[in-house]
Structures are given as structure tokens and as C-alpha cells.
Amino acid sequence: MIQLQAPFTEDKIRALKTGDMVEITGVVFTGRDAVHKWIHDGNEPPVSLKDGIIYHCGPVVVKQEGKWVVTAAGPTTSIREEPYQAGIIEKYGLRAVIGKGGMGEKTRLACAKFGCVYLHAVGGAAQVLAEAIKEVETVYGLEQFGSPEAIWQLRVEKFPVVVTIDAHGRSLHKEIEASSSEKLAEIFSTIKK
Amino acid sequence: MNSTPDVPDVQAVAASSGVSSSKLYETFIEVIRKTSTELPQDVIDCIEAGKKTEEKDSRGAYAMGIITQNIGLAKVKSQPLCQDTGSILFYIHYPSHLDAEVISETARQAVAEATKKGYLRQNSVDSLTGKNNGTNVGPGSPTLHLEPWKKSHFDIRLMLKGGGCENVGAQYSLPDTRIGAGRDISGVKKCILDAVQQAQGKGCGPGVLGVTIGGDRATGYLSSKEQLLRKMNDTNPNPELAKLEKECTDAANELGIGPMGFGGKTTLMGTKVNALNRLPASFFVSISYMCWAYRRQGAEISADGTIQKWLY
Incomplete structure (x- = not known):
């Protein structure tokens, strides 16, 4: 198990390899469909994403005794941000993207070129992941985007993920898709007409 | 309204x-x-069984570990x-x-x-x-x-x-030349396995499939979801479908997609299939994918x- 701790420098990110199991400690920002499109449309993000981590997540957040508390926070499907992610990595210097289901070629190439990784959280594991979120530091765009789509600034500790796209051009998604496709062709050839 | x-x-x-x-x-x-x-016990049993088949210290075992931990935590906290x-x-x-x-x-x-x-x-x-x-x-x-x-x-x-698993559902109209599926049980099998391949890890596997052969586009999908009301450990009363269910689950688990698409042995926990009558002109295979959070x-x-x- 590799510990990835803030600050998330390019060196630390480049040292990660596809398939590594990692625990993250530091600050991450949630951002999903509305925020990605909004930034892509030319709006400046309200926080600095330099050496930052974006988490594709629409958390359930409630106010308890005047403080925001995350009660469920699993990843959402990342591929919807594929049109926007590479541009945001390049322009704002993102170092990691957390999500689920993987991303496509544009993102893979941007990760390699600018030193970023895609980290896969376990989809559906809303409670385990919420436990790793120790504090909601602040929130941006709550009115504008609504709670699930807002930018939540979260302090996480030992947040569990797997590197599935590294900064060296490798993508576990691409590799498994290729190997399973080969296996499927083999199975198809044995299915009688 | x-x-x-x-x-x-x-x-x-x-x-x-x-x-x-x-x-x-x-x-x-x-x-x-x-x-x-809370997940129903029959689903938990399948997840536990799947976890045992993953190699120690592998990514698949890691994912299954987080999944079982999550199931316990949600129940205790009474949280989604x-x-x-x-x-x-x-x-x-x-x-x-x-x-x-x-x-x-x-x-x-x-x-x-x-x-x-x-x-x-x-x-x-x-x-x-x-x-x-x-x-x-x-x-x-x-x-x-x-x-x-x-x-x-x-x-x-x-x-x-x-939504993650709903998005990877698929409907095939046979014959399907892309995958070489004809209007027979072999063709149905190809549709089912192709749907698993297309889904990769995006449906939050290991998953369970509800499948309906026949019907129209709407009743096919509707009925495929109703298949997911069946218990994991039941046996299809139709022996031909029971055989198809087992063969599809076994073959899908050879694909190596694994939990969350991380690679591994547990890609699919089960397949549930029924058949509706169809029009002579139509032959749909409708597939609903259910995530592990079943x-x-x-x-x-x-x-x-x-x-x-x-x-x-």
C-alpha cells in the first residue's frame, strides 16, 4: 500500500504506476458534470487547482451543529468528464483525478504529458469513503450548482484508491479491455451456431 | 403531478x-x-464467495475488501x-x-x-x-x-x-452482425457476454444480469428488471434457461474484468433470464445490469x- 500525502508534487505523481494501491491524505475538491462544463466554458475555477486533486463525486452532505458533515461519498462515473478533463489538467495543473469507470484517450495522453494520474475509487463504497473524509473545509458554488454538483473542499485521510491511468501513458482500463476482448473472441469461437 | x-x-x-x-x-x-x-443476505453471500476467489493482495481482493467493509458500515450506521x-x-x-x-x-x-x-x-x-x-x-x-x-x-x-449500472444496460436486436449473433440461444449468449465486455468496470461490478429474451423494446427492459427480483440462489424452472444462466455467468468470469474492472476472477455473480413471446419480425435481447450494491x-x-x- 502506497501512501500519497499532500503536497501532491509532480515527482510523487510520476512515481505512481498503473495498478498501485494507494491511500491519499490531504485536500481534494469534488467536481462533476456542472463544474467541469462551467470551467470548460471559460469560467475561472473559484479555487486553485495547481497540484490539486479533483474527485468526481456528488456527496451527500448534511449540516450537523452548524458544521457540514459528509454522510455518503462514493465516486461517480468519470467518462462524462472526458471532453473537459484534459483541458483542465493542462490549464490548471491538476495532479490527480479520482473517479470510477476510467477515462479515455484524451485524458490518458494529458496525464502522460502534464504529469497527472487517474485514481479509481471503489464505486458504491459510499460509507467507507465517507469515513476517510475527516473534514469539510469549505464549499464553493453551493447555490449555483446545488449540493451534489458543488465544489466541496474535503480533507481526507488514507482515502483508498487504485491507480488505473498513470503519468507514463499506461491505462489499466485499456489493457483489461484489450485482454477481455481477446478472451471474448476466444469464447465466441467455441459457441456453436 | x-x-x-x-x-x-x-x-x-x-x-x-x-x-x-x-x-x-x-x-x-x-x-x-x-x-x-442493507443488502439482502443472498447477495452478501455471493459477494463473500466472490471475495474468496480473488487472489490474496490483488487489486480484486482489495476492491472486494472495501465492498464488504462498506456493506457492514452502511448497516451499522443506517446510512445509504x-x-x-x-x-x-x-x-x-x-x-x-x-x-x-x-x-x-x-x-x-x-x-x-x-x-x-x-x-x-x-x-x-x-x-x-x-x-x-x-x-x-x-x-x-x-x-x-x-x-x-x-x-x-x-x-x-x-x-x-x-445510474452507473443502469447506463451499461443494453438491448440487442437479432440478428446482430457486429457480434455475429443469430436468432437462437447461441445468439442470446453472445449478446449477454458482449454486454458484460462492453460494461467493463463501469457498472460497478461484480454485477448481476437480468435478461429478457423477446417482448417489445419496452416490455423487454421492464421484464429484465423484474428478473432482478429473483433470489441469487434460485434455479430457473426452465432447464434450458437454467443452463444458459450458468454458462453465461461462468464464461463472463473467464473474461478477467474483475471487481470494478480492476482485473480478477469475479466479474459476474449471476445471470437471471426469462423469455417473453415476440413478434415474428422482432427478436430483442434486453439486458439490465445490476451493480454489486444490489x-x-x-x-x-x-x-x-x-x-x-x-x-x-
């Missing part, structure tokens, strides 16, 4: 209907809570297992002398209240305006399938199906709304 009162007034609605809907209202909320926070509390699909049989409209309205108000209590995320969006009224009640939500029957009790089942529950409920026993 769009307006939902903040304070449920079910008793007033029920006054002349013969449904003790105040009790039924509480029961609906409990069914929603239990469905959202997954933050995507999904499409809200009710399958209700009710004593035929009762008023279906009151039952439907009671269900809708229970959904709004369960959302307020945090058992459901504010998860239903107006498709034209993008607005979310925060109640989960609106056109098509919750989805209520009501059927009257002669028995004196209710059978209420609920499935919460998240939230389904149900209860036998007396006419006064009291839960008699859980069904899963």
Missing part, C-alpha cells in the same frame, strides 16, 4: 379509501430505509450503502378491494419523507429544466408497478438501481399496513 406537499397528509387522503395509510406510510419508509442501507440511491422502483401487489390511487400517493409521500430523512439522495431531476425539487417525486419518480390480487395482504418490493428488499404486509415478514 409536479407539486408535492411538504407535510404528508395521507390520513386525509385515506379517510374514505379503506386503506390505513398512516401505518402503510410508515411501512413504506421502513422498506425504503432497509433497502437503501451507495450515495446514488438510484431509480426508485416499486413492485406492489395489493388486495383488490383497496384504492390504488391512495396506495400510490402514500408511496410517493413516503419517498419524499425518506429523502428528507437522508435514506434517499435528492436524486430526481427535471429533464428539461435540469431542476431538482429535492423530493424525488415527479414524473416517473418513483416508478410504481401496481397489481391488484385476491389475497388479503400486500407484497411490496423495492429496487434501488443506481439494493432490493420486499415485505409481506397486512392490509392495515403492518410488516409481517421480510422477503429477502
Whole structure:
């Protein structure tokens, strides 16, 4: 198990390899469909994403005794941000993207070129992941985007993920898709007409 | 249809209907809570079995470990297992002398209240305006399938199906030249395996498939979801379909996609197939993918709304 701790420098990110199991400690920002499109449309993000981590997540957040508390926070499907992610990595210097289901070629190439990784959280594991979120530091765009789509600034500790796209051009998604496709062709050839 | 009162007034609605809907209202909320926070034992058993097949210290074992930890945690905290509390699909049989409209309205108000209590995320969006009224009640939500029957009790089942797995569902029209699938059981098998390959890890596997052969486009998908109401360890009464189910699950687990698409042995936990009649001109294979967070529950409920026993 590799510990990835803030600050998330390019060196630390480049040292990660596809398939590594990692625990993250530091600050991450949630951002999903509305925020990605909004930034892509030319709006400046309200926080600095330099050496930052974006988490594709629409958390359930409630106010308890005047403080925001995350009660469920699993990843959402990342591929919807594929049109926007590479541009945001390049322009704002993102170092990691957390999500689920993987991303496509544009993102893979941007990760390699600018030193970023895609980290896969376990989809559906809303409670385990919420436990790793120790504090909601602040929130941006709550009115504008609504709670699930807002930018939540979260302090996480030992947040569990797997590197599935590294900064060296490798993508576990691409590799498994290729190997399973080969296996499927083999199975198809044995299915009688 | 769009307006939902903040304070449920079910008793007033029920006054002349013969449904003790105040009790039924509480029961609906409990069914929603239990469905959202606890997996049924038959599903847990399959996840445990899958976990054992993954190699020690592998990514697949890591994912399965987090999954089982999450199942335990959600139950203890009585919090949603997954933050995507999904499409809200009710399958209700009710004593035929009762008023279906009151039952439907009671269900809708229970959904709004369960959302307020945090058992459901504010998860239903107006498709034209993008607005979310925060109640989960609106056109098509919750989805209520009501059927009257002669028995004196209710059978209420609920499935919460998240968007990740719903998005990887697929419908094939045979013959399909892309995958070389003809209009026979071999063709059906190819469709099923191709759907698993296309889904990769995006449906939050290890998954379970509900499959319907035949029907029209709408009834095919509808019926494929109903297959997911079956228990994991049941046996299809049709021997040909039972064989197909087993063969598909076994073959899918050779693909190596594994939990969350990380690679590994557990790609699919089960396949449930039924067949509907079709038109001579049509041959659909409709496939609904259910994620590991397979939230389904149900209860036998007396006419006064009291839960008699859980069904899963």
C-alpha cells in the first residue's frame, strides 16, 4: 500500500504506476458534470487547482451543529468528464483525478504529458469513503450548482484508491479491455451456431 | 403531478379509501430505509464467495475488501450503502378491494419523507429544466408497478438501481452482425457476454444480469428488471434457461474484468433470464445490469399496513 500525502508534487505523481494501491491524505475538491462544463466554458475555477486533486463525486452532505458533515461519498462515473478533463489538467495543473469507470484517450495522453494520474475509487463504497473524509473545509458554488454538483473542499485521510491511468501513458482500463476482448473472441469461437 | 406537499397528509387522503395509510406510510419508509442501507443476505453471500476467489493482495481482493467493509458500515450506521440511491422502483401487489390511487400517493409521500430523512439522495431531476425539487417525486419518480390480487395482504418490493449500472444496460436486436449473433440461444449468449465486455468496470461490478429474451423494446427492459427480483440462489424452472444462466455467468468470469474492472476472477455473480413471446419480425435481447450494491428488499404486509415478514 502506497501512501500519497499532500503536497501532491509532480515527482510523487510520476512515481505512481498503473495498478498501485494507494491511500491519499490531504485536500481534494469534488467536481462533476456542472463544474467541469462551467470551467470548460471559460469560467475561472473559484479555487486553485495547481497540484490539486479533483474527485468526481456528488456527496451527500448534511449540516450537523452548524458544521457540514459528509454522510455518503462514493465516486461517480468519470467518462462524462472526458471532453473537459484534459483541458483542465493542462490549464490548471491538476495532479490527480479520482473517479470510477476510467477515462479515455484524451485524458490518458494529458496525464502522460502534464504529469497527472487517474485514481479509481471503489464505486458504491459510499460509507467507507465517507469515513476517510475527516473534514469539510469549505464549499464553493453551493447555490449555483446545488449540493451534489458543488465544489466541496474535503480533507481526507488514507482515502483508498487504485491507480488505473498513470503519468507514463499506461491505462489499466485499456489493457483489461484489450485482454477481455481477446478472451471474448476466444469464447465466441467455441459457441456453436 | 409536479407539486408535492411538504407535510404528508395521507390520513386525509385515506379517510374514505379503506386503506390505513398512516401505518402503510410508515411501512413504506421502513422498506425504503432497509433497502437503501442493507443488502439482502443472498447477495452478501455471493459477494463473500466472490471475495474468496480473488487472489490474496490483488487489486480484486482489495476492491472486494472495501465492498464488504462498506456493506457492514452502511448497516451499522443506517446510512445509504451507495450515495446514488438510484431509480426508485416499486413492485406492489395489493388486495383488490383497496384504492390504488391512495396506495400510490402514500408511496410517493413516503419517498419524499425518506429523502428528507437522508435514506434517499435528492436524486430526481427535471429533464428539461435540469431542476431538482429535492423530493424525488415527479414524473416517473418513483416508478410504481401496481397489481391488484385476491389475497388479503400486500407484497411490496423495492429496487434501488443506481445510474452507473443502469447506463451499461443494453438491448440487442437479432440478428446482430457486429457480434455475429443469430436468432437462437447461441445468439442470446453472445449478446449477454458482449454486454458484460462492453460494461467493463463501469457498472460497478461484480454485477448481476437480468435478461429478457423477446417482448417489445419496452416490455423487454421492464421484464429484465423484474428478473432482478429473483433470489441469487434460485434455479430457473426452465432447464434450458437454467443452463444458459450458468454458462453465461461462468464464461463472463473467464473474461478477467474483475471487481470494478480492476482485473480478477469475479466479474459476474449471476445471470437471471426469462423469455417473453415476440413478434415474428422482432427478436430483442434486453439486458439490465445490476451493480454489486444490489439494493432490493420486499415485505409481506397486512392490509392495515403492518410488516409481517421480510422477503429477502
